Amino acid sequence: MSLRVDPTFRDVLATATRPLVGMWVCSGSPLVAEICAGSGLDWVLIDAEHSPNGLESLLAQLQAVRGYPITPLVRPPAADPVTIKQFLDLGAQNLLVPMVDTAAQARDVVRAVTYPPAGVRGVGSALARASRWNRIEGYLARAAETLSVLVQIESAEAVANVDAIAAVAGVDGLFIGPSDLAASLGVLGQQDHPDVVDAVLHCLSAARRAGRKVGVNAFDPTLAERYLDAGADFVLVGADVQLLARGTEQLAATFIPEETA
Template identity: 65%
Template sequence: MPIRLNLPPTLAARIATSDRPQYGMWVCSGSAMNAEIAAGSGLDVVLIDAEHSPNSLESILAQLYAVSAYPVAPLVRPPVGDPVLIKQYLDIGVQNLLIPMVDSAAQAAEMVRAVRYPPHGIRGIGSSLARASRWNRVDGYLADASSTITLFVQIESAAAVEAVEQIVAVEGVDGILMGPADLAGSIGALGQQDHPDVIEGVLRSIRAARAVGKPAAVNAFVPAMADRYVAAGASLVLVGADVSLLARSSEALADRYLGAHGADRASY
């Protein structure tokens, strides 16, 4: 007899049952080992990125396996909100999706359709072939699949902020995540995540999500900004990334042990 399985709780369920904000970090290296190290850190969420990182379906699957032994929620960002790609991500067992660059309620509704089976969506039906259902070892997967998936959409442009109240109200959108870096670029303030208009855009988005009882997440690698957004009601803050931590920490080692002797190599 096959072993019958239950899927882990979704990110939305974890947030809903927690009495505190959640904290997470990005894994952008494409490394399953880095993903496992991050999963054992004590943080709540590991965000596996494929938009700005060298990730394939195979490497994402390897990272899902690597973090599966740890009490974290893996959140995965595809490079684009393509229904075909989303289908593949779901079939390899991604339960928590973050779709980048969602600028309108209509686009958000299409993403909802992409993660749901007919008649409520357009997700292709291949559960018996896929890890998503553990090859039909999860009882009732087809009927209950939508309850095993969390869909976050990313608010990271001026257009998205203007439409955020409509986007977050879309049925099937479980939450939003603000990207201050792209938002800054879209308003002509490239590199200025602390620009007053960027901060107000993030705060407006948090208010919009809270108004409809949905979680708002945000990127905030600067501790003071993370604290500010948590105080404003953010449910999840991403506070670092594996590649950034390695870059800054290795630089600190060089400064400590080489000091001025390393200056001649600083502009190789």
């Protein structure tokens, strides 16, 4: 019996007729991930860099969202080839790798997701959900077709090197992270600072020149619209934990009277 694999984020972006809108899934909960997967959004980013996610919770969330018309991306905690191997074997088809500052680092990421001789990904397909335990015919030979790889631009160094990073073969797209970028530029917490906005716009233009798909994190609707107008192909506009935090605060503010002095 031969099983299919889902379209990659690269495939979905290639056929999209509009920018794709997504949200973070950071709670570590398969139930929350499933709720978000049924939202009508285009994609979710399951985060393991700043969220309480390990291999087991990541697997459960990938299983929970698979039955929904949404594309899951996974962000590993770092560009570590061992972690990347484990995430791929779990069946993560779309990786967003953080803190890629140079073309050399981007090439290392591509090697980490690629089997030898072109890369260094360890071979364990018979044991892995990625190949459906060798039920996907010819998985080893065509593994690259089943994966998409995006790298995150989120430092002043990465902005300076964005043209070289975008030119790396095997990188399917760039994603710009204004929060860390603001910190790197010396304006911590000011994602709307003119220097940050200019850096994001510069990266959007560089990606477009290189023919790469490009996205950006933009919770502020005004910034999101500006970046979409500038050519962003995909955006993140919210997060499960953010929505829960603000929503519960609003309940408290609505129903609990303020203390009188």
